[in-house]
Amino acid sequence: MFRRLRTIRARHWIHLVSLAGVAFAATGCHIDMWYQSKKVAQDENEFFRDGKADRLPVAGTVARGELRHDDAFFTGRVDGKLITDLPARVEVSKELLERGKERYTIFCSHCHGAAGDGKGMIAQRGLSLRRPPASFHTDRLREMPLGHFYEVISNGFGVMYQQGTRIDSGVGAEKGKMDRWAIVAYIRALQLSQYYDASGLSAEEQEKLGIPAPEQIEWKNAFTEAQKKAAGSKPEEGGH
Amino acid sequence: MPQIFSKKANTYSRVSLFCLLALPAGAIMAGMAVTRGPAQTNVGMPLDQPVPFSHKHHVEELGIDCRYCHASVETSAKAGVPTTETCMSCHAHIWTNSPLLEPVRKSYETGVPIKWQKINKVPEFVYFDHSIHIARGINCNTCHGPIQDMHITWKGQYFFMRWCLECHREPEKYLYVNPRDPDKDPRQKAFDLYSLNKYGEDLTPIEWRNLEGSDLKFSKDQIAEGEKLVEKWGVKVKQLTDCWTCHR
Numbered sequence: 001m002f003r004r005l006r007t008i009r010a011r012h013w014i015h016l017v018s019l020a021g022v023a024f025a026a027t028g029c030h031i032d033m034w035y036q037s038k039k040v041a042q043d044e045n046e047f048f049r050d051g052k053a054d055r056l057p058v059a060g061t062v063a064r065g066e067l068r069h070d071d072a073f074f075t076g077r078v079d080g081k082l083i084t085d086l087p088a089r090v091e092v093s094k095e096l097l098e099r100g101k102e103r104y105t106i107f108c109s110h111c112h113g114a115a116g117d118g119k120g121m122i123a124q125r126g127l128s129l130r131r132p133p134a135s136f137h138t139d140r141l142r143e144m145p146l147g148h149f150y151e152v153i154s155n156g157f158g159v160m161y162q163q164g165t166r167i168d169s170g171v172g173a174e175k176g177k178m179d180r181w182a183i184v185a186y187i188r189a190l191q192l193s194q195y196y197d198a199s200g201l202s203a204e205e206q207e208k209l210g211i212p213a214p215e216q217i218e219w220k221n222a223f224t225e226a227q228k229k230a231a232g233s234k235p236e237e238g239g240h
Numbered sequence: 241m242p243q244i245f246s247k248k249a250n251t252y253s254r255v256s257l258f259c260l261l262a263l264p265a266g267a268i269m270a271g272m273a274v275t276r277g278p279a280q281t282n283v284g285m286p287l288d289q290p291v292p293f294s295h296k297h298h299v300e301e302l303g304i305d306c307r308y309c310h311a312s313v314e315t316s317a318k319a320g321v322p323t324t325e326t327c328m329s330c331h332a333h334i335w336t337n338s339p340l341l342e343p344v345r346k347s348y349e350t351g352v353p354i355k356w357q358k359i360n361k362v363p364e365f366v367y368f369d370h371s372i373h374i375a376r377g378i379n380c381n382t383c384h385g386p387i388q389d390m391h392i393t394w395k396g397q398y399f400f401m402r403w404c405l406e407c408h409r410e411p412e413k414y415l416y417v418n419p420r421d422p423d424k425d426p427r428q429k430a431f432d433l434y435s436l437n438k439y440g441e442d443l444t445p446i447e448w449r450n451l452e453g454s455d456l457k458f459s460k461d462q463i464a465e466g467e468k469l470v471e472k473w474g475v476k477v478k479q480l481t482d483c484w485t486c487h488r
Contacts, residue, residue, distance in 0.1 A: 034363040041318045050352050102428065106305040111330075121302055122334055130333065161329040166311040 073181075074169065076147030076154070083147040090181045100186025103179045107163050112136065116190040131159045136187055137194045149184040284385075286392035287357040290343050293393070300388040303438050305431055306380065314427060317369040321356050324348045359395050360384065366401075367488050376473065377426030378407075378414060379433060381453035388434055388451070396453050401486075408480040412466030413458045415475070416446050426473070 039045060045053035057063070068074040072087040086092065105114065111133040113120040118135035134141065154169065156162035168179040298304050307313060309322035324347040331341055347354045362368050373383075381387060385396020397403060407414050418429045433451055436443060443451065446462060470477060479485055 033365045036364040038364065040364070042321060044355075051355075052353060106307045106431075110302065110304055110308075122330060125334065159333065161325065161332065163329070165323070165325070166308070 072147075073178075076150030081147075082145040082151070084145040086146060086181060086185065090178055090185070092185060096178075096182050097186055097189055099179065100182035100184070100189070103167065103183050104186050104190075107167055108183065111160075115194065116187060117194075133160070136191055142191050146184050146188065149187055150180055153180050153183060282359070283395045283398050286390075286394045287359060289357055289392065290354055292340060292391075294391045295387050295393055296389055296391050299434060300438060303435060306387075306434075307431065313370050314374050315371055317367075317371065319370050324354060359393055360399070362399050366486050368486070374430065375427050376411075376415060376475065377417070377429045379430040379450040379453075382414065382450055383453075385453040386451065387453075388437070404486065405481060408485075411475055411477060411480065412463055412470050415466040415469040415473075416462065417465075417469065419444060 039053040041054060043053035044051055048055070062068075070087065070089070072078050072083050073089060076083060090096070109120055111120045111122045112118055112135075113123070113133075116136035118133045120133060123133050136142075151157075152160065153167060154162060154164040164180070167183070168177045298309075299306070309326055310319040311322075311326075313319040324344055327341075327344050328348050331338075331344060335341060343354055381396070383397055383399075385394065387393070387396075415426075417426060418424060418432060433443075433447060436447075437451055449455075449457070469475075
């Protein structure tokens, strides 16, 4: 009699345990495919000394369709001289300047200020900055060839770090990506807007505007005029 | 013949029958609650990071755009965690002696990246792409919670398949334009929201909810507007729920 009871108990236990197993499986907590052996961006890889799975291509590699054959466009220099005009394939348009404004706001404004006067958030907070961010509204920078600005974005300048890794160089320029040049164009537009001859406006308008917003300039004309002016002045040899 | 079972036995048998069914179901549900709860999915749990990086400080108080640090979010699948150089572009100038930033400086010197703990992740058999969502003006906070309020970043959503599908079935509920500039590219809208908030602009109800990353409530008008946008932007609603959209 007792023996029988014990066998029944044992069988119950088996049932109970297997039930728990089924319940566990039904909760769906298997993760066999969640982590696969493939490497995705920013993964770790112990194989390399720096632990990064992302590798750079061998120096000098040129990806298909990414040959940088246009010196003016990709370096801001032709024959070692900074270019004073925008490269041929950059066309000044309202869209370009709007793009430039957007990118400038993301990448430059917290140091150089929304108006380019060098009074961005960082400048205002950093009492002990080694060198303050530059104001673009100096005679030197107003007359600086445009290629210089491209270089500063791509390679940095003095204590300013390069910003190029995050801003499109225009490798895919066929697709209309040319963010660095868009920023360059916008900076020149900022310089113009701060240096704007407001005599054409009524006093009331001048009062209201203070400084005209970049949107209020006849882009194309103002732009080419500034270009002429910059071209007329001596471009600085050899950059910084 | 006397009754073998008392009247109470009826109740007992019912109760035990009920238990027979309810216990396994309860066990399954409890198990599911555990595997899908915060302890497993980490939703709402700040993780221990090598540097106590604060989005509240950098985004809300300093007003830095997401794209300064997560630069590829508009153009590629991955948003990417910023490189050490990105931090150093500011921290070589400012707060240069902070002990909290020691790991950043060390990483910059040695070239070994900082090991941030991953917070948001979908299983590797799921394909997710940031760029298309940003192009349609889906806010970061809809998927990541109120980033601008986080001192230490936590996970805002659990990323179950059901959750993705809720929106993929009816994207019109989530699409809207910035009423201040309705013709602007929707891409910029999500980022503008943070600065609008910072400078105390009046936000519409849907903007508020998007900013807080809370569950949206949908009004008829808004859904009708959304449907127009689906049409205008050519959102491919039909294929959004196909398995191959997310499992390739």
